[in-house]
Amino acid sequence: MVKILKKELLVPNIHFMVLESEVIHLNAKAGEFVVVRPDEYGERIPLNLVDWDEHSASVVFMEVGTSTRKLGCLKSGDTIADLAGPLGRPTEIVTGKKILAIGGCYGIGALYPVLRAFKESGNTVITAIEARSAFLLYWQERLKKYSDEFFEITRDGTRGFTGHIDKFLNWYLLKNSVDMVYAQGCAYLTYLVSQTTKPVGIKTVVGLNPIMIDATGMCGVCRVIINGETKFACVDGPEFDGHSVDWANLLTRRHIYINEERRSLSFYECEKYG
Amino acid sequence: MPEKIIPKKTPMREQPPKERIKNFNEVPYGYSPEEAIAEAKRCLQCKKAPCVAGCPVEIDIPGFIKFIAEGDFKSAIRLIKEKNVLPAVCGRVCPQETQCEQVCTLAKKYEPVAIGRLERFAADYEAAQGEAPIPELPPSTGKKVAVIGSGPGGLTVAGDLIRLGHSVTIFEALHKPGGVLVYGIPEFRLPKAIVYREVDYLIRCGVKLVLNFIVGKTATIDQLLKEFDAVYIGTGAGLPWFMNIPGENLNGVYSANEYLTRSNLMKAYLFPEYDTPIARGKRVAVVGGGNVAMDCARTALRLGAEEVHIVYRRSKQEMPARIEEIHHAEEEGVIFDWLTLPVRYIGDERGWVKEMECIKMQLGEPDASGRRKPIPIEGSNYITPVDTVICAIGQGPNPLIPQTTPDLKAGKWGNIEVDKATMKTSKPKCWAGGDVVRGGATVILAMGDARIAARSIDEYLRTGVW
Numbered sequence A: 001m002v003k004i005l006k007k008e009l010l011v012p013n014i015h016f017m018v019l020e021s022e023v024i025h026l027n028a029k030a031g032e033f034v035v036v037r038p039d040e041y042g043e044r045i046p047l048n049l050v051d052w053d054e055h056s057a058s059v060v061f062m063e064v065g066t067s068t069r070k071l072g073c074l075k076s077g078d079t080i081a082d083l084a085g086p087l088g089r090p091t092e093i094v095t096g097k098k099i100l101a102i103g104g105c106y107g108i109g110a111l112y113p114v115l116r117a118f119k120e121s122g123n124t125v126i127t128a129i130e131a132r133s134a135f136l137l138y139w140q141e142r143l144k145k146y147s148d149e150f151f152e153i154t155r156d157g158t159r160g161f162t163g164h165i166d167k168f169l170n171w172y173l174l175k176n177s178v179d180m181v182y183a184q185g186c187a188y189l190t191y192l193v194s195q196t197t198k199p200v201g202i203k204t205v206v207g208l209n210p211i212m213i214d215a216t217g218m219c220g221v222c223r224v225i226i227n228g229e230t231k232f233a234c235v236d237g238p239e240f241d242g243h244s245v246d247w248a249n250l251l252t253r254r255h256i257y258i259n260e261e262r263r264s265l266s267f268y269e270c271e272k273y274g
Numbered sequence B: 001m002p003e004k005i006i007p008k009k010t011p012m013r014e015q016p017p018k019e020r021i022k023n024f025n026e027v028p029y030g031y032s033p034e035e036a037i038a039e040a041k042r043c044l045q046c047k048k049a050p051c052v053a054g055c056p057v058e059i060d061i062p063g064f065i066k067f068i069a070e071g072d073f074k075s076a077i078r079l080i081k082e083k084n085v086l087p088a089v090c091g092r093v094c095p096q097e098t099q100c101e102q103v104c105t106l107a108k109k110y111e112p113v114a115i116g117r118l119e120r121f122a123a124d125y126e127a128a129q130g131e132a133p134i135p136e137l138p139p140s141t142g143k144k145v146a147v148i149g150s151g152p153g154g155l156t157v158a159g160d161l162i163r164l165g166h167s168v169t170i171f172e173a174l175h176k177p178g179g180v181l182v183y184g185i186p187e188f189r190l191p192k193a194i195v196y197r198e199v200d201y202l203i204r205c206g207v208k209l210v211l212n213f214i215v216g217k218t219a220t221i222d223q224l225l226k227e228f229d230a231v232y233i234g235t236g237a238g239l240p241w242f243m244n245i246p247g248e249n250l251n252g253v254y255s256a257n258e259y260l261t262r263s264n265l266m267k268a269y270l271f272p273e274y275d276t277p278i279a280r281g282k283r284v285a286v287v288g289g290g291n292v293a294m295d296c297a298r299t300a301l302r303l304g305a306e307e308v309h310i311v312y313r314r315s316k317q318e319m320p321a322r323i324e325e326i327h328h329a330e331e332e333g334v335i336f337d338w339l340t341l342p343v344r345y346i347g348d349e350r351g352w353v354k355e356m357e358c359i360k361m362q363l364g365e366p367d368a369s370g371r372r373k374p375i376p377i378e379g380s381n382y383i384t385p386v387d388t389v390i391c392a393i394g395q396g397p398n399p400l401i402p403q404t405t406p407d408l409k410a411g412k413w414g415n416i417e418v419d420k421a422t423m424k425t426s427k428p429k430c431w432a433g434g435d436v437v438r439g440g441a442t443v444i445l446a447m448g449d450a451r452i453a454a455r456s457i458d459e460y461l462r463t464g465v466w
């Protein structure tokens, strides 16, 4: 049993959760993730580590299906069944570079430790966070602390730059040059970022989120195709060069269980709400 | 001594095939006390019992069988447990036909004594009596041992060392202990309650169990060595192999590990009560010919498949699976496509596998493994419809520890190298055994390695000499 030390709703559907852990901090690095299991019936799901200290590990998650819905219903002081990590390869932290870092939905949270590591290693960091509407953006103050420049992007134009990430990238890269683009968030966002930077040849690192189970390299469900070669995202990634990813395969594999996931969610909701 | 030789084993009652493919309950029921006594009386009580040498942990087989024949089941289990801490497991899953039973004197002319079934009987008898009593433990030596992995190997090392007065902590990456016994081997062959009972016994003896702790990531071996005097690595062979043929990343193509982990560890067969889903295919192909392939095929049937094929590139004689498992699979209606090799998988417009292309094989000269090498027959390709494919062609050692422990010597396939007499690795204070050393092997061999390592660890802890 793992205690929830703190939980808060950041914006509709996106939660911040601090979990008790005496061990995650021992080796935790930016870009790594943890696996959590909400209860005895639950799935093992991967979530990025957004922060840690000697007694805790924190995550930011978006409610999409049963597991994240279950987590969403919990409050400070409750417990979850399991927490394991850190897992995956950490972000490769370069030095002395100009980096454009992009986050959307849960990726805004996932961006935080990476920005911090980039900044602390002497890089110039330009941060851009994006959402459908202004009320879905969060953690601006936290992120600004580690950013040299800071942009907000909304699709409906309620704050900052209006449009989707591709429009922003085309606009920004027209008059600025960067050494590298880094992106965290849903597969569509990381895909769009990679597609936009590919023609202009800017190195782009993205966090991928295929389905996982054990997250230790044991089951192979997380396989992704990178430069034509099969890799296990949990041990070889989850970050890869966005221009080498077989996106069609990733997006198809993420939907393997779409019917079952719907069934699971309606089963859970009927049980919970009658 | 039996008055008259009884040529055949006392049969064991089983769930009928038609019924059992609709549930995940254990298939054989086990012997009743009367059946066990009858079977035990078949044993000739040979003076130089060859069966003992056939058992990798050298159980006193005639000894425990004699106790069963006399109806003294308590003494039987006590004697078995001197050598084997997981008898309920081994009695069920050991490949007896190539070990103890193969060399049984009776086997020369008749069926061997059903040693495995008797071992299982004695263990189940003990369990039915309630919690096993804790043995008296010697005073603490003050030495601390870290055991990495809670498979049969790790559990054996822990059991041996705690009884020698050392403090033992098991670190397990997953959220449940037991290794392959829990995530791999299905409930209908090895009920998980049996494994948890053994783990519980170790915990009652004082072994500490830390779950969700991935050595190499959560803490490295070097970090553990700051706190522990010795480390045993029993991390198993969990890395699934694929064939690297076109279409292997289509939806509906599984590794055996994924398929079995979903069903066993995550209980996907009880979806949606449990949250983890699994594809319930109608036409399933399982590629491979070992125990793992049999387990996948039989799981697929229980998940509602109409047709399950085992696709194996050699013939029945070369199949590495246990005879009992092949027999059970046949009874349940699994179809065997011998001398057949998949060459590619074909997907539909939604990215799901819909067909597989296979080529027929013929057997040539024996290869390095002594088995006849399969050779493709040119032009014999054919395409057959499938909606689920499970790749059960084998697995390699878990890579996390070799990757994060640079001074630990590993072979070409990632197997940790050890000195066979002590199971010492190239890294001081580190021992290893079981599948991480051997590649995919057996439960009892992992336990045998663990025994050797435990003895060596104890000696090191007492003398301080590496």
Ligand SMILES: Cc1cc2nc3c(=O)[nH]c(=O)nc-3n(C[C@H](O)[C@H](O)[C@H](O)COP(=O)(O)OP(=O)(O)OC[C@H]3O[C@@H](n4cnc5c(N)ncnc54)[C@H](O)[C@@H]3O)c2cc1C
Pocket: A033, A043, A045, A046, A047, A048, A049, A059, A060, A061, A062, A063, A064, A065, A066, A067, A068, A069, A106, A107, A110, A185, A186, A187, A208, A209, A210, A211, A212, A238, A254, A255, A258, A261, A262
């Ligand atoms: C390495 C890694 C790190 C991750 N980090 C985070 C994180 O920090 N925070 C976080 O919220 N999520 C993160 N994810 C994604 C997260 O694991 C999934 O959202 C989660 O498993 C969904 O479980 P569920 O049971 O709630 O939904 P499911 O029932 O599994 O999914 C419901 C439906 O939503 C879709 N879906 C699932 N996840 C997403 C998504 N992220 N974006 C769009 N659609 C989705 C599925 O395809 C499915 O159709 C990460 C994934 C990986 C592999």
Ligand SMILES: Cc1cc2nc3c(=O)[nH]c(=O)nc-3n(C[C@H](O)[C@H](O)[C@H](O)COP(=O)(O)OP(=O)(O)OC[C@H]3O[C@@H](n4cnc5c(N)ncnc54)[C@H](O)[C@@H]3O)c2cc1C
Pocket: B093, B094, B095, B148, B149, B150, B151, B152, B153, B154, B171, B172, B173, B174, B177, B178, B179, B180, B181, B184, B185, B213, B214, B215, B216, B234, B235, B236, B237, B238, B260, B291, B292, B295, B322, B398, B400, B401, B433, B434, B435, B436, B440, B441, B442, B443, B444, B446
């Ligand atoms: C489906 C299947 C069926 C089988 N059937 C039979 C059979 O009928 N008879 C038979 O004798 N054998 C059978 N085997 C083989 C047998 O199960 C193995 O040989 C045996 O389990 C090996 O034991 P082990 O202790 O070495 O490792 P494992 O049982 O593999 O256990 C290793 C444990 O270590 C954990 N681990 C791995 N890495 C780390 C890490 N970095 N940190 C912490 N923990 C870690 C794993 O999660 C796992 O729990 C079968 C195997 C499979 C897969």
Ligand code: SF4
Pocket: B054, B055, B056, B057, B058, B059, B061, B084, B090, B091, B094, B095, B096, B099, B100, B101, B115, B116, B119, B444
């Ligand atoms: S442990 Fe295995 S090999 Fe040894 S006697 Fe028992 S069944 Fe036979």
Ligand code: SF4
Pocket: B042, B043, B044, B045, B046, B049, B050, B051, B052, B061, B062, B103, B104, B105, B106, B113, B115
């Ligand atoms: S070899 Fe067979 S008959 Fe002889 S003691 Fe062993 S089990 Fe009994």
Ligand code: FES
Pocket: A211, A212, A213, A214, A215, A216, A217, A218, A219, A220, A221, A222, A223, A232, A233, A234, A235
């Ligand atoms: S999640 Fe199982 S191998 Fe990556």
